[in-house]
Amino acid sequence: MSNRTLAVKLEIQTLADAVATLVYRLIPISSGSYERFGDKNRMTPGLRKMWLAPVGKGRSLDLIAQDIKAYEQFSFLEEDFVIGAIIDFTESHDSSKSLETYLRTRLTEQQQERTAIERKLSKVAVDSEDIQCFVDHALAILPKPELQKEAQDFIKSPNLYFGPLLDVERCKEDLFDLPDDQQIKVVESILIATKNRPAYPMRSKPRKAKVTSLKKALGRKKPAPKKAASPYVDPDEAPIYYLKNRETQKLEIHSSQLQWQKLDVQQQTFIKRHCLFSRPKGAWISKATYDRATYLKSQLKEYGIPEAAPIGERTSYEERFDLKRERAENRSDRYAVKADKTRDEAYRSQNKAVDMLRVIPMGQPILVGHHSERGHRRLIQKSDDAMRRGVQGEKKADYYDQRAVSAQITADASQLKDKGYLMRRIKENQKTINTYQKKWKPGTFETRDGYLDAVEKLAFYQRKLAELAASGVVVVSKEVLKKAGATAVKFWDGWREIVRINEKSVTVTTGYSWTRTVPYDEIKDWRPKAEEKPAEKKPTKTPRKTKVSRLKKAVKKKPATPKLAMNSNGEYVALVPKKKSTAKAKAGRKASATVKKIKAVKVARTAKRKAVAAKVVKPAPKKATKPAQLKKQREAAAGKLKSKMSPVAVIKTGRQFNETYRSTRSQLMDNPHTHKKVLAPTAENLKKWAGKPGKYDLVGVDTGSQNVTIRKKKEGELDKTTKQFLKKS
Structure with missing residues (x-):
């Protein structure tokens, strides 16, 4: 038997039956329409051969959807929904074998329904066609779960039943004019007839993933299409409405599947954008609280959705x-x-x-063949x-x-142990309370959930902050700082001096010309007056330059006195530095010296004028000196005089120099250690060592070693006298 013959015998009960009967047997689809509404990548050769007409022929999918909606049981469906159902059915049955399987299965189910009804009605004067007609009409106005529930209620008490089954349109005979026992059997047969019917004829099937390759589409076995699970748990309540849940303070939208499908796509999209579906409750729950969802409530009223009485009891924030x-x-x-x-x-x-x-x-390979x-x-x-x-x-x-x-x-809840978090929440809720008190009239906001929540949260966080302060955590406020007389606070930038104590923050210095404010929740510690560090002295302004100060600047400074000096005998001597005077004495001496110089200049000018006037210049008398002594003085000044110091004298002079000009710390660090560069105790080495005592070591002065590492060619070992002196010292 061909598929076309099977499609002729099939009764149209579901949307899939309508597609299999009408589209396959009578109305082929135009390929251009299918490409516009469907997916080009899923148009397999089998689908083209089975369902699509040649180019330029066939009917558009939207016209076919209108033909299907002409049937009474499909009249309430959306056109887009019907088009999607046609595309899903044709994609899942793109071969004659799969279509034949579906048709034979549906014919078998329909035959079983008729047989069951005939067995139940063997003693009842009602035809099975009447039962099928009644079920078709009932499913057009009631979902399957609701129809089954109504039938069960009728069986329990047929005389007291006044439900929607009595309003279902009859076909030939009135089924409820029979005796009670026969009416029960009729309703039982209705339950059997609705058992294999789909729960909701409008339920769509999930779209399959797109196939980018035609070869993959042809080579892949297509599984049986799965029915999309309905998000509704309790579809018994027919009307759609919204209400307020006092326990959660959210807006809830309750609806049955049938009422939900009656909404426009735009309305459904709006509700999905502002709500989340809860399966346990079987309702849409608003993302915002009931008081804040003003736009959602206004749109629901425009859609004609009524508001029901609130449910639940209000709970406190702490609960x-x-x-x-x-x-x-x-x-x-x-x-x-x-x-x-x-x-x-x-x-x-x-x-x-x-x-x-x-x-x-x-290592065992696969043995091919x-x-x-x-x-x-x-x-x-x-x-x-x-x-x-x-x-x-x-x-x-x-x-x-x-x-x-x-x-x-x-x-x-570790945030309850963070004082910064608690103080910020207190500040936030206090701001909310102030906003209500300023912008709302008295008597209009005291019962609103937003105001009550802010009051409860404020009391809750204040109590937690007090418990935290009692446990020893530092909690800073305006009263605490003023009572302690704080002068500096510590926050993430370190210690800063307080400029001003404000109501919600503290103004502190920054080390620059501007200040900054620090909120109380960021302050970690404060410093009272007793622990205040002494302020640094600011540099005083330099006085105006006087004639004396200019003269001081004009006078050339004397060169620094050397630490080692050579006398006329050719011996180096360590000069003892003079004691430093105080600042006042030094300033007085400078001032007196300047005054003396001014006076000396005046006296010299006066003497010069007198000498010029008298034209008599008397040369200063010179002291008589011996030529040999003068020669020695010149050589000593030029550094050309060779010293004749003994090693013992060099060691004594070096020790005197070490104690006079080097600090105790440097001596303790240098004396116990021996450098790589050790000098012999000679006059030239003494001068070299005195210039950089940290670079060299002088035997007998800042090292205990007697091994000389730097020496001249003619320079030998230490003599016996020097060794004996070192042993004794």
Whole structure:
């Protein structure tokens, strides 16, 4: 029997039956229309051959959808929905074999329905066609669950039933004019007839993933289409309405599947944007609170959705907070158990993958063409699948661990131990209360949930902050700083001096020309007056330059006195530095010296004028000196005089120099150690060492070693006298 003959025998009860009967048997689809509404990548050769007409022929999908909507049971469906159902059915039945399977299955189901009805009505004067007609009319106005419920209510008490079954349009005979026992049998047959009917004829099927390659589409076996799960749990309440839940302070939209489908696509999209669906409640829950969802409520009223009485009892913020912590604790335990279980399964799967390959010897290749090739490949594939399941299980266990940790953080409520968090929440809720009191008239906001929540949160966080302060945590406020007389505060930028104490913050210095404000929740500590550090002295302004100061600047400074000097005998002598005078004495001496110089200049000018006037210049008398002594003085001044100091004298002079010009710390660091450069105790080395005592060591002065590392060619070892002196000293 051909598919066309089977389609002729099929009764149109569902939307799929209409597509199989009308589209396949009578109205082929135009290919251009299918490309416009469907997916080009899923147009397989079988689909083109089965359902599409040649180019330029056939009917458009929107016209076919209108023909299907002409049937009474499909009149309430949207046109886009019908087009999507046609595309889904044709894609899932793109071969004659799959279509034949569907047609034979539906014919068998319809035959079984007729047989069951005829068995029940063997003693009742009602035809099975009347039952089928009644069911068709009933499903057009009632969903399947509601129809079954009404039938069960009728069977329980037929005399007291006044439900919607009595309003269903009859076909030939009135089924409810029969005796009570026969009416019950009729309704039981109605239950049997509706058993194999779809729950909602308008329910769509999920779209399949797009196929980019035509070869993949042809080579892949298409599974049977799965029915999309309805998001509604309780579709018994027919009207759609919204209400306020006092316990959660959210807006809830309750609706049945039928009423939901009657809404426009734009209305459904708007509700989905502002709400989230809750499966346990079977309703849409608003994202915002009831008081804040003003736009959502105004749009629902425009859609004609009525508002029902509120439900539940209002709970305090502390009760909601404790309930949230309790749920988080339970969620943490649940995820922890789930993570352990998933990780154990992952480890078992990995161990199984390893054990499966132990039967194969190490290095055993696949014997192509051998009878073991198929089993070998299958075993490797099974092992690989098990290992992949184990790896994915480990990743899933790690995810569950993260969820458990996150839930545990919520349950611990560690933010209640952070004074900054508590102070910010107090400030935020105080601001909300002030806003209500300023912008709302008295008597209009005291019962609003936003105001009541702000009052409860303010009291809750203030109590937690007081408990935190009692435990020893530093809590800063305007009264505390003023009472303690604080002069500096510590925050993330360190200690800063207080300029002004404000109502909500403290103005502090920055070290520059501007100031900054620090909120009280960022202050970690403060410093009272008693612990205030002494202020640094500001540099005084330099006085105006006087004639004396200019003269001081004009006078050339004397060169610094050398630390070592050579006398007329050719011996180096360590000069003892003069004692430093105080600042006042030094200033007085400078001033007196300047005055003396001014006077000397005046006297010299006067004497010069007198001498010029008298034209008599008397040369200063010179002291008589011997030529040899003068020669020695000149050589000593030029540094050309060779010293005749003994090593012992050099050592004594070096020690005197060490004690006079070097600090105790430098002596303690230098004397115990010996440098690589050790000098012999000679006059030239003494001068060299005195210039850089940290670079060299002088034997007998700042080293205990007698091994000279730097010496001249003619310079020998230390003499006996020097060695004896070093031993004694």
